[in-house]
Amino acid sequence: MSRPPLIGISARIYFPAAPVADIGGVFTRTLHYLEQSVAHWILGGRALAVMIPAIESQGMLARSEMSLAEYASQLDGLVLQGGNDIAPESYGETPLRPEWSGDRVRDRYEIDLFDAFVSAGKPVVGICRGCQLINVALGGTLYQDIPSQRPSEVQHLHVQQYDRQFHDAEILPGSGLARLYPGVERTTINSIHHQAVKDLGRDLVVEARSVPDGLVExxxxxxxxxxxxxxxxPEFMAQDRHHPSQLDGRPILEEFLAACLRRRG
Structure with missing residues (x-):
């Protein structure tokens, strides 16, 4: 049998915040980490998961010393996992509030990573922040804060409920998602974000929107x-089913891994 798909996953980045004395130990250092549920989602498709480290200004290496093209050459596909906000500077804006300043270091790293995999013709899937990153990498923009810039009756973020916050979404007819989910016009998805796609990037099409506010999903x-x-x-919904109509993420994963194997062949 051929080896299973080898999937790279972008790193989340933890930066130590002062004061750190009360935390101590490893939390005084910059950390790159992979959320377990994302890794398990990939492993559930009989693929292997590999976290790709970032390069940041205080590290031992310069960005010029790390060839992301080598990762793109050796790996079969890329998953951009969720995390901190995208920095407004990454799409030509300034933060409307200090707490929306995002993570510019991670943006640069993930945009370079995205470009390397796309240039190599390797499949890419983005989850939450990863979806927004794809849009920004292709020249699109974001709403920095949905409640203030796009008021809606839909609550896209509930801090206390976190991954148990759900709302309805419409799968657009004729889309790739409609092909993966035949007969499904409306479904239920979890929602853990206060930023969202505003202006679409180059050659991107919308495949799902939230109901009833129409926000890009x-x-x-x-x-x-x-x-x-x-x-x-999808990695959270793969663990627990809180709604009978919630979307099963397996068809999306299967499409992604099948594309990875085709590209390898």
């Missing part, structure tokens, strides 16, 4: 390789 690239972003977290 899924995007797909019209280029030669598979690039798909979803605003929800």
């Amino acid at each position: 899924a995007i797909r690239w019209r280029g030669p390789s598979l690039v798909f972003g979803m605003q929800w977290h």
